[in-house]
Amino acid sequence: MKKKAPSFEQLFIFRHLLKWTILTIPVAAVVGSLVALFLWLLDLATALQWHHQWLLYLLPLAGIIIHFLYQLWGKNAEAGNNLIMDEIHEPGGGVPARMTPLVMITTLITHTFGGSAGREGTAVQMGGSMASLLGKWFRLSKEDTRIILMAGIAAGFGAVFGTPLTGAIFALEVLAIGRIQYNALIPCLMAAVFADIFCSAWGIKHTHYHINTFVTGPNPFxxxxxxxxxxxxxxxxxxxxxxxxxxxxxxxxxxxxxxxxxxxxxxxxxxxxxxxxxxxxxxxxxxxxxxxxxxxxxxxxxxxxxxxxxxxxxxxxxxxxxxxxxxxxxxxxxxxxxxxxxxxxxxxxxxxxxxxxxxxxxxxxxxxxxxxxxxxxxxxxxxxxxxxxxxxxxxxxxxxxxxxxxxxxxxxxxxxxxxxxxxxxxxxxxxxxxx
Structure with missing residues (x-):
């Protein structure tokens, strides 16, 4: 029986994990902290809307301000989540760093004046733009840029809802119907977990939901x-x-x-x-x-x-x-x-x-x-x-x-x-x- 040559696969795996640990922790730290700031400001904006209900009547004016903010400084950043997804599919010009302050400010404007909107889009866009910025600083290849952008999505989503496992799988699953990108599995998981940790470290608390026991007795079905x-x-x-x-x-x-x-x-x-x-x-x-x-x-x-x-x-x-x-x-x-x-x-x-x-x-x-x-x-x-x-x-x-x-x-x-x-x-x- 011939002896097989020694395999160094585990060594390459270790190097891969070490590399992405070094890359994703800064992304997670920045994104988790930005999400914490955003959630804190969002609570203030919501309270302001509740206590000053007349602000709703300025919602059309708020829409004009949002429009011209993106006209003046947004450029391709207005595409939002779709720009990040397009850059993952086919890396090109990158996701601009200005997306982070723009989407945070305009989301807060929307909520202050009574618009019915969410918060995950803001967190994901901040995650993608900050990941893109760090990717440029690290001079990553196109393939690694795709992965770090996915990690940015995972970090933003995991931190904003306090659901890191969901954030990781969401980043892998949302890009294409019926397919998951396993090559980014570990980076996305690490980014989501650490971003949630950094977000929580700033004292951010997430809403808790409960489904109580509903079994009341024997059932013929x-x-x-x-x-x-x-x-x-x-x-x-x-x-x-x-x-x-x-x-x-x-x-x-x-x-x-x-x-x-x-x-x-x-x-x-x-x-x-x-x-x-x-x-x-x-x-x-x-x-x-x-x-x-x-x-x-x-x-x-x-x-x-x-x-x-x-x-x-x-x-x-x-x-x-x-x-x-x-x-x-x-x-x-x-x-x-x-x-x-x-x-x-x-x-x-x-x-x-x-x-x-x-x-x-x-x-x-x-x-x-x-x-x-x-x-x-x-x-x-x-x-x-x-x-x-x-x-x-x-x-x-x-x-x-x-x-x-x-x-x-x-x-x-x-x-x-x-x-x-x-x-x-x-x-x-x-x-x-x-x-």
Whole structure:
């Protein structure tokens, strides 16, 4: 029997890990600290909006300011998350460092004046722009630049929600439908974990959600520790979550496309119209529940993500109103992101479906929280893990069923136009783009 030559594979693996540890810790430190600053300022902006409600009437003016800030200094930075994804697909001019202050300032403006937007877009863009800057300083190759950009996405996402494992998988999964980039697995995980550590070190606390035990006794439909009646309700809910994610993505893109189609010269009119629509809807509904992030209620009895986990916490149509408010806000040029509003849409829709079907309210609210996000971003694995990180492991089977079902029923649309199709979903055949 011939002796094999000694393998040095483990040595190369060690060098790879050492290299990316040295590269990702600075990225994580910078991004985690910037996210901490952003979240602190965002709390101040939200409190300011709550205590000075007249600021909502200046939302059209805020939209004009945002527009001209990007016109003067933004250039390609206005593409936001899609620019980062395009640079990962095909490295070119890089992601400008000015994206970080621009997106932070404009997101704070959006929330101060009552726009319905999120925060993940800001965190991801800060992560991508800072990773790109450090990549230039380190003079990385094109392949390493792709990896450090993915690590920047992971760092921003993991830190802003306090979900590092989700952040790592999200960065790997979001680039192309049906494919995960394993060559960036360790860098993304390290970046997300360390960014969350640095963010928490600044004293930032994240909202805690709970799904309480719902098993109340023997059930004739229970077999092998699986309640098949409840399972059927979750599958039906997963379909609804997928359709709502699809609706949000299509509506927000439609508003943006139609706005650019009919307003060809004075583009600043688009956020003015969007701001006016938000004001009109707020007055017609006589509630401010659908402004801002929506994580906590602005007043006792108000609709929010946290109150959606309670049986009578929201109205039957809260999910649809938040969907409309957010699609108008992001579709007309305001900044911030869509993910936290997607959490709101999912949690409130889950609440409504639970009341209709007799399912546990907190369970379906939690499933909607992650599944609508999975549908709109085409990231079912990351969202299943988010359920584990946010709600615990007791219902992981239900997390997976809800997220996977929503993913299939959302079709090939999503909130990120630069997301490619590596493997098409069942149904319509779409030729995958080279990746």
């Amino acid at each position: 229970t077999l092998l520790q699986v309640d098949f009646l409840l399972l059927a309700k979750i599958i039906l809910a997963g379909i609804a979550f997928g359709l709502s994610g699809h609706l949000f993505a299509r509506l927000s893109h439609y508003i943006k496309e139609q706005g650019n189609r009919y307003i060809t010269k004075n583009k600043w009119l688009l956020p003015v119209i969007g701001g006016c629509l938000i004001i009109i809807l707020t007055l017609l509904l006589n509630t401010r529940d659908y402004l801002g992030l929506g994580v906590l209620p602005s007043h006792p009895g108000g609709a929010s993500i946290t109150t959606a986990f309670q049986p009578a916490g929201v109205s039957s149509w809260s999910w649809l109103w938040k969907l409309l408010f957010t699609a108008i806000t992001v579709g007309t040029g305001f900044k911030g992101g869509e993910v936290t509003p997607l959490f709101f849409i999912g949690a409130t829709l889950g609440n409504t479906l639970a009341v209709m079907t007799g399912a546990p309210v907190d369970l379906l609210a939690g499933l909607g929280f992650i599944a609508v996000f999975a549908a709109a971003t085409n990231t079912p694995l990351a969202c299943t893990l988010m359920g584990v990180e946010l709600f615990g492991t007791d219902y992981v089977l239900y997390y997976a069923i809800a997220c996977f079902t929503a993913y299939y029923f959302s079709g090939h649309s999503g909130i990120y136009p630069s997301q490619r199709i590596a493997i098409s979903k069942p149904g319509e055949r779409i030729d995958p783009e080279s990746y």
